[in-house]
Amino acid sequence: MSEEGTPETAAAPGEKPAEKPVWERDPVVPEWRDADDDPLAAALREALPEAIRSAKTFAGDLTLDVERERLADVARELKTSHGFSLIVDVCGADYPNREPRFDVVVHLASLPPDRAYRVVRLKVQTDEATPVPTLTGVYRGANWPEREVFDMYGVRFEGHPDMTRILLWEGFNGHPLRKEFPVEGIDTGAAIYPEHYGETMGPVAGTGTGWRPPKPAPVAPVGDSADAKPEGPKEGGSA
Amino acid sequence: MSPPNGSGEPVDRLVDPLFCGEEMELSFGPQHPATHGVLRLNLRIEGERIVGCYPIIGYLHRGTEKLFELHPFFQNVPHTDRMDYVAAATNNLAYVGAVEKLIGLSVPPRARYIRTILAELQRISSHLVWLATHAIDIGAMTPFFYCFRERERVLDLFEQYCGARLTLNCMRPGGLPFDLPAGWGDACRRFCEDYPAKIAEYEGLLTENRIWKRRTVGVGVLSPEAAVDLGVTGPMLRASGVGFDLRKARPYEAYGEVEFAVPVTQNGDTYDRYLVRMAEMRESTKIVLQCLDLLPATEGGPIMAKRPRVLKGPKGEVYHGIEGPKGEIGFYIVGDGTPNPYRCHVRPPSFMNLQALPDLANGHLVADLVALIGSTDIVLGEVDR
């Protein structure tokens, strides 16, 4: 956005007096910068030592990497001492090549007229089996976004009052926003009710490409190894 | 016999004449004329009074966030249209704003003015749909037709600009796909000059109508602390007394160059949300007229920033939110050096606002629930994505 980009680029050295307006020059790609000198990050490090792993800025957004167990503490500190009263969003991200593969990203905002408007981002890393402390005790509005993160990624939130799927139906097997979940979807019938969906049935809802569970090998006469079961379907997440 | 407010105080059963001592579980929706889409509310009611409300959503979930990862940045704009399908231009604006922030594009002034005009016209159109459906749910059939008559003019303007009425796809990262057709500015100006008289028509039917006030005053009071805690934004928040509007808090596009007021009321009930949205329609008209006045100075200017042929997102992440008609709509985009976003998450205002509904509905009557759903102004496409 023109307003965001200009303060950073105006300091570029060796710039001639503006010959071309900023939208006719090449775009200036933002970069990660360290924000350890940011007053907010410093205040948080002082109040909660070891909760903040790192503080960085990208395109003007402050991002704080937080220790997973301290997420609720950091949020509470931001809410009470620094006026970040609005919970903007809780979402997740999946980096399967990294060890704790999931990211849980929380955006908080401080509202005028009490404070200047500012958005801060908290990130924690977790994997499939480790729950993240819930923010519903700090912000009631974190309830549904956390359910959505659970629904889409399988990340549980400890202490959440209603940890169930929100956008997909109960009994759905899989977490769609994981990178290995196919975009076309999975055979939602057989994935939930394998005993009802036999192989003679055609593709059911969710399999736009006609994918269906692979048939097990035919049962050979006695003496052969009967179960030459091919490798399982490429669906994400386990039951 | 005033119902409790959104803080959830229990109803005094001994003196409640509508208490009949037996709870009934009623599933309100997903097919129901009043839920504006496929929203299902599991209600527990005692006689007419609601004692429990549990929304079940997801009937319109289409996996938009997964689809975002499939396409390059500029091809994702039509996906954003289909989320809040009533206000497509503001969805587009939020998305392209986030992409521009990620890549570092700067939008030329002419494009900024036109985008502001489109966003404000879309705000008018969205509020018209809200008023029409809210009024007809409460029983007033006539404003529905009046509002849609005006909306036809707005949709005609959009059709002349980008060829589509509903799913507009009218913005691109860096600017706009087309310039305005000849005569569009005049048609838009004529609409804006006619429009305040029409708002006066709707207000004449509803604002001082005794029945309307009895159905909406005091219904679903949301306190400002509860609203902020629940993540509510937009007109619902401003009706509760919190004057937070992203157009003023962090001006984007041309909002820093035009003068407009942000209506805020204090009571936080349904009537106040009605008043705030009606006032917003008037303010939007003013913004459009001011932008139309600023446009001729940029006549012949570029409408697209200088950008590489293939937009590659750097390895970083941004969050960019704008003030949509329903609240703060934001995009969290993670780039990974490829032309596709690695992760693109939508912050939908209706999703967060709908969280407030069980608190608002508790203790009210079923008839009030319909008024509340209308005043929350949700679009299920956005709630479910």
Place this chain on the structure above:
Amino acid sequence: MVLAVLPFGLEALREAAGDTLFYYALSPALKILGLVFLAILPVITYLVLAERKILGFLQVRVGPNRVGPWGLLQPIADVMKLLVKEDTIPSRAVRWAFVLAPCLVVAPALVIFSVVPVGPPSSTPGGFSGFVTDIDTGVLFVIAVATIGVYGLILGGWSSNNKFSLMGGLRAAAQMISYEVPQGLALVGPLMLAGTMSMVGIVEAQRGARVWYVFPQLVSFFIYMVAGVAETNRNPFDLPEAESELVAGFHTEYSGMRFALFFLGEYANMIAVSAVATTLFLGGWLRPFPSVAWLSPLDVVPGAIWFALKVFVFLFVYIWFRGTFPRYRFDQLMALGWKWLLPLALANIFVTALIKLWLAR
């Protein structure tokens, strides 16, 4: 031609059946059938069309205009559609109640018309009079018969095995019962002025008093109008069938001809309430200013035409209300009936009695 043949046919029937049977059974039966099928049902069907057109004009659009010129054949198309529609009964509905309910709504509405006078009594005995029958307790009969309609709504709502219908039926029952009290009390005002409960007698009394009772009994008229709108479940009191809240209220599960019967009953009730209001407050078949001599050239217009005009005015007001007002919430509706209309009606009776006593001194 039928009208010319009619007296001969009736004479022949009278001679064949004998006087007693003719006057006490056949003649009223023929009158009722004629009234219902030739007068009321066509009026109801075209009232539906009129409502759609008037609502359309109120809402800046044209109503039905495809079927026939100005949509005049639309009601016929609607009736045919409803007749051939599949008749569904929910599998777990209570069959006898489900089938009986529409009849209980329509029948009382039609029966009311048997005592409403459209024209003056005939001057020659045995001639054509403007009513089917005139009983001494006409007003009481009307109120009593209208009450039976409530059963139809309750049965319809309960028998459908559907929670929304149940709620609609209960709401309808509560609403109608609450508004019957002020409605009845509002009718006591003209009764006191006229001194008789017979409908014909009340119109004659208005001719004798040389003023329509709406003027001395304005409060009563207002209460009766409001209560009448509530009795017929029309906007702004149409919560029992509020489309946006209860899908379609008590008639959610009905389709085809049964649904048409509910619809018919509602419009028949509307016309009945309008007719009773016309009779008691607007002078029935009397022309405006019945005693002013220099307006007597207006007497060529038969009383039935005046009656019809006045009823149409009421119906137009009904439709106008529907296009203008939002809907009252249920508890507000009940509060209006019990806390406002009822004391007002009682006060009206009291004041009328006082004034009558004072004038009779």
